[in-house]
Amino acid sequence: SASEDKTLKVWDLATGHEVATLHGHAGGVLACAVTPDGRQVVSASEDKTLKIWDLVTAQEIITLQGHTGTVYACVVTRDGRQMVSASEDKTLKVWDLATGHEVATLHGHAGGVLACAVTPDGRRMVSGANDGTLKVWDLAARQEVATLKTGGPWVNPSVA
DSSP states (O other): OBOTTSEEEEEOTTTOOEEEEEEOOSSOEEEEEEOTTSSEEEEEETTSEEEEEETTTTEEEEEEEOOSSOEEEEEEOTTSSEEEEEETTSEEEEEETTTOOEEEEEEOOSSOEEEEEEOTTSSEEEEEETTSEEEEEETTTTEEEEEEEOSSSOOOTTTO
């Protein structure tokens, strides 16, 4: 679980007991996403970074830097090879999880990007921003496919 107290907590789902507390972010942790193999977790923070953690050792593996604003959301692709982050800086970034390298930066929102979700087949991604739009992206081509105007101030694609 992610927390405004700058930590993540690892829980045993069978017992409900806390297994570990992960320290390392300089700002509140707003989101986290576990890799499909359950061995790592990615965290997104107000400190403008993402961190990849080893869940077996409860240690930080790497810090990902590149956003210039709060990182509100992150999602790992079903194959566990890539991760997408959404930021206040109006961008989404695609990351290679094995290397920690930024693969692409997606521009197009006029406001901070607050949420993102990847389709089960890993081919498309949807982002929601405080500009009142949802954008659909082709992850392989790294380009926008469609823009949907919501009529509201922002929308979360994970619940839309």
